[in-house]
Amino acid sequence: MSVSRASMYLGQCLPCLKKNVSKFNITKMILDPNLRMYFPESTVLYAHDPQKLCKTGDVVLIEELKEKFSREVTHKVLEVVYPCGDITDPITGKKLSGGKYRDEEEEISEMYGKHPNSFDYKSAPPRGWQEDKKDFTHVDTYTKYNASDDSPYAV
Known part of the structure; x- marks a missing residue:
């Protein structure tokens, strides 16, 4: 390979x-x-x-x-x-959510009424705002050699 x-x-x-x-x-x-x-x-x-x-x-x-x-x-x-987490269709340049375009989902939700718990992409903060809370991709990881090691950054 x-x-x-x-x-x-x-x-x-x-x-x-x-x-x-x-x-x-x-x-x-x-x-x-x-x-x-x-x-x-x-x-x-x-x-x-x-x-x-x-x-x-x-x-x-x-x-x-x-x-x-x-x-x-x-x-x-x-x-x-x-x-x-920010998927973009390379041909059209539109943002995707799952398998659908975000703007098409917004049009459908406007036609049938928005669900109160639906996610709003326009008001969402950019990626990285959850660092040290739920996002640990910025932290240096290391290999976990011992089962007693309880560090959250071990791979």
Whole structure:
């Protein structure tokens, strides 16, 4: 399982224990010549990210470095394309909620009346407002080696 050489990749950020480095899952569709069908193949890459631009779950554009930092770190983070939890249709540019467009859901709720417990995306705060409450993606994680370790940041 290897990704063919390209200068840029689109990948999803994974939890990483290394300093100034982020870990990414790169998925590529590979053709099976016998079945004549495409199947996903995943590869993990490490990218230099000193500004900590991406959090776990973000879809990020990464570029190959001219000179490698180490044997593992071969790329650098360019930009966050889609933040985690904020899904955007790449063709229309509209925001999604589940499998439906948000603006279509709003039109339907206006026609039939809004439910009092429905979520309002326009008045919702941006991602990151629950850091240290329910969102721990900004915290450095580490591997849990002992069952008696009760730290919430262990993986």
